[in-house]
Amino acid sequence: MKIVAFNGSPRGANGNTHVMVENFLAGAEKAGAETENIILADKIIGHCTGCFACWLKTPGKCVIKDDMEELLEKFSADVIVLATPLYVHSVTGIMKDFLDRTIPRYEPFIERGENGECRHPGRTGHTPGFVVISNCGFTGMENFQVLKLFIRRIAGSTGSKVLAEIYRDGGGILNNSMLVLKPFLMHYNKLLRKAGEELVTDGRISDKIQEKLVKPIVPHEQYLKTANKFFAEELKKLEKKKGGSI
Numbered sequence: 001m002k003i004v005a006f007n008g009s010p011r012g013a014n015g016n017t018h019v020m021v022e023n024f025l026a027g028a029e030k031a032g033a034e035t036e037n038i039i040l041a042d043k044i045i046g047h048c049t050g051c052f053a054c055w056l057k058t059p060g061k062c063v064i065k066d067d068m069e070e071l072l073e074k075f076s077a078d079v080i081v082l083a084t085p086l087y088v089h090s091v092t093g094i095m096k097d098f099l100d101r102t103i104p105r106y107e108p109f110i111e112r113g114e115n116g117e118c119r120h121p122g123r124t125g126h127t128p129g130f131v132v133i134s135n136c137g138f139t140g141m142e143n144f145q146v147l148k149l150f151i152r153r154i155a156g157s158t159g160s161k162v163l164a165e166i167y168r169d170g171g172g173i174l175n176n177s178m179l180v181l182k183p184f185l186m187h188y189n190k191l192l193r194k195a196g197e198e199l200v201t202d203g204r205i206s207d208k209i210q211e212k213l214v215k216p217i218v219p220h221e222q223y224l225k226t227a228n229k230f231f232a233e234e235l236k237k238l239e240k241k242k243g244g245s246i
Contacts, residue, residue, distance in 0.1 A: 005081035008095025016174035027196025055108035086136035135171025
């Protein structure tokens with residue numbers, strides 16, 4: 001099995017999303033999968049201009065010359081991981097540009113899928129499965145409602161299937177270096193690796209692991225108190241540096 005992850009975090013390898021992806025892929029590799037982790041922030045991806053050239057003038061080929069041409073080739077994988085921190089309740093701008101630029105993979109014709117919704121037929125006859133990985137700074141899984149619907153609509157319109165979804169609220173804790181949190185983070189990372197293993201061996205993440213993955217790493221109120229304290233201290237540092245109020 002070949003798994004390719006596209007990380008849409010602007011912070012790239014320094015972000016919380018990277019922690020989740022790396023552990024998930026490590027578990028998948030342990031189960032025998034070939035994996036690749038692509039950080040979109042390191043790539044040059046222009047905005048789709050809506051010119052329709054990839055449908056009419058140069059079928060299957062975008063006229064914009066950047067890194068998307070090589071990235072589109074990665075969709076030959078068995079599984080595509082779409083990884084993004086939650087920005088304004090949805091994907092990041094980088095991830096949205098990336099998704100917009102995948103339109104050359106489809107033909108301009110319109111058909112109805114199995115659920116009756118309109119979609120464009122694919123060009124290659126190969127449709128990888130999707131895995132979604134996301135985190136947000138807020139607490140509460142309701143924060144992912146928009147993203148969940150967004151991903152499901154993408155899967156439906158491309159004829160794909162969502163194989164697994166991993167959402168982490170209170171994501172600001174994932175890169176935390178406090179020693180007191182190390183055991184909790186190690187446990188969560190172990191669950192992510194187990195999820196990667198299960199996806200390869202079983203084609204899905206078990207309900208048992210899924211339930212554990214959504215449990216708070218630390219109590220919500222403790223997380224909120226710590227997060228607010230951090231930002232208050234950072235603002236004080238900035239005020240002191242400027243020699244006055246912001």
